[in-house]
Amino acid sequence: MRTFTYAKADSTQAATREVQAAGAKFIAGGTNLLDLMKLQVETPEKLVDISRLPLNEVEDTDEGGLRIGALVPNSDLAADQRVRDRYEVLSRALLAGASGQLRNKASTGGNLLQRTRCYYFYDTAMPCNKRSPGSGCSAIGGYNRIMAVLGTSEKCIATHPSDMAVAMRALGATILTQKADGDRRRIFIDEFYRLPGDTPQIETMLEPAELVTGVELPPVPEGARQLYRKVRDRASYAFALVSVAGVVAVEEGKISYARLAFGGLGPMPWRNPGVEEVLVGEAPSDALFHRTADVLLADAKGQGSNDFKIPLARRTLVASLRELTQA
Numbered sequence: 001m002r003t004f005t006y007a008k009a010d011s012t013q014a015a016t017r018e019v020q021a022a023g024a025k026f027i028a029g030g031t032n033l034l035d036l037m038k039l040q041v042e043t044p045e046k047l048v049d050i051s052r053l054p055l056n057e058v059e060d061t062d063e064g065g066l067r068i069g070a071l072v073p074n075s076d077l078a079a080d081q082r083v084r085d086r087y088e089v090l091s092r093a094l095l096a097g098a099s100g101q102l103r104n105k106a107s108t109g110g111n112l113l114q115r116t117r118c119y120y121f122y123d124t125a126m127p128c129n130k131r132s133p134g135s136g137c138s139a140i141g142g143y144n145r146i147m148a149v150l151g152t153s154e155k156c157i158a159t160h161p162s163d164m165a166v167a168m169r170a171l172g173a174t175i176l177t178q179k180a181d182g183d184r185r186r187i188f189i190d191e192f193y194r195l196p197g198d199t200p201q202i203e204t205m206l207e208p209a210e211l212v213t214g215v216e217l218p219p220v221p222e223g224a225r226q227l228y229r230k231v232r233d234r235a236s237y238a239f240a241l242v243s244v245a246g247v248v249a250v251e252e253g254k255i256s257y258a259r260l261a262f263g264g265l266g267p268m269p270w271r272n273p274g275v276e277e278v279l280v281g282e283a284p285s286d287a288l289f290h291r292t293a294d295v296l297l298a299d300a301k302g303q304g305s306n307d308f309k310i311p312l313a314r315r316t317l318v319a320s321l322r323e324l325t326q327a
Contacts, residue, residue, distance in 0.1 A: 001037050005046045009053060012211055016180040018048040019209040026050050026211060028071055028107040031098075032114040040124055041131055055109075055213055058082065064219035070109030070176075070212045074164065075100065077108060087217060089245050092228035093167035099237050109212035112165050112175065112192075113204065116158035116267075117239055119143065129155045130200045137200075145305040146239065149313075150297075151266040156200030157303055160193070160268050161239050167228055169261035169269040170245035174216045180209040186216075193268035200267070221257045224249040229320045230263070231312060240264035242309060242316045248279070248324040255279045255325065262296070265313055272296055284325035289318040 009015035019026055023045030027033055036042035055069035058080050066082060077083055078094035098106065120126040120138035127136035139147050139157050147157040173189045193204055206212070220226070227246045232238040243263035249256045258279040262270040278292045293314040300310045 002040065002043050004037075004044055006049065007046065008049045012050075012053060012055075012178050012213060013182060015048055015050050015053065016178060016209045016211050018046070019211075020180050021046060024048055024209075028110050029073070029105040030110075031102050031106045032110060036115065036122075039122055041122060050211070051107075061216060066217045067176075068108050068215045068217070070107060070214050072108045073104055074098070074106045074108070074111060075103040078103065086220060087167075087171060087226070089170060089226035089228045089247060090164070090167040090217075092226075093163040093230075093243075093245060096228060096230045096240075096243075097163035108164070108215060111162055112168070112212060112215070114162055115203070117161045118147065118158040121158060130158060130196075133199070133201050140303060143305055144303045146241065146264075147303060147306050148266045149300040149302055149306060149309050150270055151195050151268065152301065153196045153198065153200070155198055156196035156267065158196070158200070158267055159239075159264055160266065162269065163228070163230065163240065163243065163263060165189075166240075166243055166261045166263040166269040167245040168215065168217075169271050170247055170259050171217050171220070172259065174218075175212060176214040176216060177206065178211050178213050179207060184213075185210070189269075190271065196267050203268075220247055221249050223251070224257055225324045227320055227324050229316060229323075231316055242313045244316055244320040246320050246324050248321070250284065250325050254281060254283050256281075260317075260320075262313070262317075265300075265309065279321075284321070286318065286322075289321040290314070292321065293317050 007018050025044040027047045028051050055071040057069045059067045061067050074094050078091045084091045120128045121130050126138045129137050148159045169189050175187045175192050177185045224247050230240050230243040240263040245261045247259045258276040274295045275292045282288050
């Protein structure tokens with residue numbers, strides 16, 4: 001790990017001002033950043049500690065949703081009774097991610113921003129466009145078992161690793177931020193992440209020195225069922241090969257509401273509104289569920305080692321929809 005300077009922020013405004021300096025980074029829980037620094041994938045010249053800012057509360061909103069501070073630990077969020085009662089998909093996703101020790105330290109904002117676990121991104125001896133733009137993508141033509149099959153480009157096929165963010169996308173979250181000039185933004189999660197395209201090193205719509213301060217969740221439709229299903233290589237502390245976060249309501253024998261998001265398939269928590277359009281207004285059936293899988297996977301492209309993800313995603317989606325719609 002290279003040497004760096006350290007500053008402790010006492011306000012969000014001070015934090016954003018400090019990070020305006022070249023080579024500076026925010027640090028909260030640090031569960032991802034410190035790993036990357038040890039491997040010299042990330043080499044910030046300065047760390048600005050935001051862990052003591054007053055961003056660690058979970059509050060009800062006037063609309064019946066929740067406002068979650070960016071520094072709420074994953075373990076606290078998963079255990080919050082309001083989350084367990086009203087946002088079961090989020091609680092399940094959090095508990096499916098990492099170990100208990102990491103969940104105690106990892107923050108809500110950091111989880112949204114964690115970086116890919118691509119083998120080649122972590123290996124500084126190998127070309128990686130996300131780490132070193134223009135150097136190439138070693139995963140294309142290399143060992144790519146955990147890589148994406150949707151939303152990829154010729155420059156990058158890495159997947160987004162978060163479980164929490166998949167649930168947040170299924171719930172229609174809004175990301176709250178503060179910029180260095182003091183302006184605040186509300187960014188709908190469907191617009192927060194970027195596809196790799198020609199610039200895979202740019203992963204979100206955040207501006208330089210912009211700080212995530214929280215997340216707002218809208219209320220879930222009354223009577224909707226929620227599910228988080230994660231398929232992985234082992235039962236604990238493994239990233240998703242495929243995951244499904246679902247919120248589905250059935251009224252009078254027909255699907256009246258559906259919102260689905262997927263992990264392990266794309267460079268961001270994946271959502272295709274066309275999948276939901278196929279479902280709404282229809283009676284649940286295996287034939288219908290396979291049609292939704294056809295829409296989801298129409299543009300899926302394997303790279304060899306990860307070809308298995310395409311049929312696995314179909315089976316996982318169909319099984320999830322069966323559970324979400326069973327009488």
